[in-house]
Amino acid sequence: MVTIDDVVRHALERGFFFPTAEIYGGLAGAYEYGPMGVRLLEGIVNERRKRFVFTVDFPVYEIHGSPLLPRAVFEASGHLEKFNDPMVQCKSCKSVYRADKLIEEKLGIDAEGLSLEEIGKIIKENDIRCPRCGGELSEPRRFNLMFKTYVGPVIDESSEAYLRPETAQNIFIAFRRVVNVFGGSLPFAIAQRGEAYRNEISPRRFLIRLRVFRQMEVELFTAPEQVREFSPLERFYDRKLRVLRKEGKEEEARVRDLRGKIPDTILYYAALESELFEAIGIDPNKIRFREIPEHARPHYSSFNLDAEVELSFGRVEVAGNAYRTDYDLKRHAEHAGISMEANYGNKRIVPHVTEPSIGIERLIYAILEHNLEDDGRGRKVLRLKPSVAPYDVAVFPLVKKLRPKALEIRRMLSESGLRVRYRDKGKIGKMYAWADMIGIPLAVTVDYDTLKDGTVTIRDRDTREQERVHIRDLADRIREILKNNRS
Numbered sequence: 001m002v003t004i005d006d007v008v009r010h011a012l013e014r015g016f017f018f019p020t021a022e023i024y025g026g027l028a029g030a031y032e033y034g035p036m037g038v039r040l041l042e043g044i045v046n047e048r049r050k051r052f053v054f055t056v057d058f059p060v061y062e063i064h065g066s067p068l069l070p071r072a073v074f075e076a077s078g079h080l081e082k083f084n085d086p087m088v089q090c091k092s093c094k095s096v097y098r099a100d101k102l103i104e105e106k107l108g109i110d111a112e113g114l115s116l117e118e119i120g121k122i123i124k125e126n127d128i129r130c131p132r133c134g135g136e137l138s139e140p141r142r143f144n145l146m147f148k149t150y151v152g153p154v155i156d157e158s159s160e161a162y163l164r165p166e167t168a169q170n171i172f173i174a175f176r177r178v179v180n181v182f183g184g185s186l187p188f189a190i191a192q193r194g195e196a197y198r199n200e201i202s203p204r205r206f207l208i209r210l211r212v213f214r215q216m217e218v219e220l221f222t223a224p225e226q227v228r229e230f231s232p233l234e235r236f237y238d239r240k241l242r243v244l245r246k247e248g249k250e251e252e253a254r255v256r257d258l259r260g261k262i263p264d265t266i267l268y269y270a271a272l273e274s275e276l277f278e279a280i281g282i283d284p285n286k287i288r289f290r291e292i293p294e295h296a297r298p299h300y301s302s303f304n305l306d307a308e309v310e311l312s313f314g315r316v317e318v319a320g321n322a323y324r325t326d327y328d329l330k331r332h333a334e335h336a337g338i339s340m341e342a343n344y345g346n347k348r349i350v351p352h353v354t355e356p357s358i359g360i361e362r363l364i365y366a367i368l369e370h371n372l373e374d375d376g377r378g379r380k381v382l383r384l385k386p387s388v389a390p391y392d393v394a395v396f397p398l399v400k401k402l403r404p405k406a407l408e409i410r411r412m413l414s415e416s417g418l419r420v421r422y423r424d425k426g427k428i429g430k431m432y433a434w435a436d437m438i439g440i441p442l443a444v445t446v447d448y449d450t451l452k453d454g455t456v457t458i459r460d461r462d463t464r465e466q467e468r469v470h471i472r473d474l475a476d477r478i479r480e481i482l483k484n485n486r487s
Helices: 004-013 035-054 071-077 099-107 116-125 168-182 224-228 231-236 264-279 327-336 360-371 400-415 428-438 448-453 471-486
Strands: 017-019 031-033 060-062 068-070 084-089 096-098 141-144 147-150 160-163 188-197 212-222 240-244 250-254 287-291 303-311 314-325 342-344 347-349 352-359 372-374 380-382 393-397 420-422 442-446 455-460 466-470
Touching: 004 017, 004 360, 004 372, 004 380, 031 035, 035 060, 035 188, 035 212, 035 264, 035 360, 068 071, 068 168, 071 160, 071 168, 071 327, 084 099, 084 116, 096 099, 099 116, 168 188, 168 212, 168 327, 212 224, 212 264, 212 360, 224 264, 224 352, 231 264, 240 264, 264 287, 264 303, 264 314, 264 352, 287 314, 303 360, 314 327, 314 360, 327 352, 352 360, 360 372, 380 428, 393 400, 393 428, 400 420, 400 442, 400 448, 400 471, 428 442, 442 471, 448 455, 455 471, 466 471
Parallel strands: 060 188, 240 287, 393 420, 393 442
Antiparallel strands: 017 031, 068 160, 084 096, 084 141, 147 160, 188 212, 212 352, 240 250, 287 303, 303 314, 314 352, 342 347, 372 380, 442 455, 455 466
């Protein structure tokens, strides 16, 4: 079975990720995207935009907001007051831990959302001690996760600013402008992707818990009644979802049979996420949606259905689907003293908000773990879907004498719109293995017969089957194979 150590080693060695400031010892909770990681990221973003932005039955407007926002935004949103995690510190070695996660790791129980008193009681009754040195832990206290800074040379409350802990607030403070420019008749949505920053108490597990990470978010604005009766959901009625209800019962049911138990708009995005995750290479048998109990929900949410993926070390949340009601818009309207209304029929109302928020790095980790395999000969193969593979095809000359012809074919394929990687280092078997390890689905080999009859060999990464194709038909044949593999 593939472990997190296997994934980390492969991701680092094959250029998917690098530790931030590695030459200076690194920065905990931060990683750089390497050349292969950038291309994997682009593939995920494109697949998500196709489903969440371009092919929906209502307007979706994209923005790209500033990650640095003034204090007033987070006073209104409630993050200054409530965006906290429980922290404990070892009295001996001074190591710090997120208390609820420490309880989960030691006892296997969910402590998220419990009060400080409840957390402290569990730690004492079970004699939970410092994992590093065995020392006694302090009483738990709240730690605000936002990075604080100041804008300009004057350092006081008027210049106080924060790096955003989520991308959502940019959308809410841009809401009024979008309505004024585009009309804003309900329903409509605003989408964004970008970096978010959280001063995590104890970042860990590679890409799973980071201080600098990327989100893909949508805020869907509807009338309250549309949350329960959302007509675009109809096209997903027959899609099956596996759901763990807050009472602890797990069921697999069609979307049509989950209506009434879960808000329509939440079901809509859960179905879209299920479709997206399968399309980018997440094992559908390892996807589950979990209804979050009230005590564990974010302060702005009245209903949460989070997407979880099963990994080698347990289930991990990769997306949160929150029904934020009118909480954010009303808070900003009150604090800024402006209207946050949109058109609904013949009246103006403050819309309700449904938010699907996807964590990109966690999704990437799941893709890597679910698709990294041993080829049976001691080598790793990364069986990425064509939609997220770093390249469509690799081009190899059998020997270096054939380099000019191979480069000519690479240029032809690139000009046709395919993403092509060329390599001529090593024997052909090693070049195939190199392409397999970074997830390229197809390889084209230029050999001596190419000079005689104009044909080349296409090799499939997953089946290792080969076929001869004439150069004039090569681009079309590659597209045909990739299309079949996508579906």
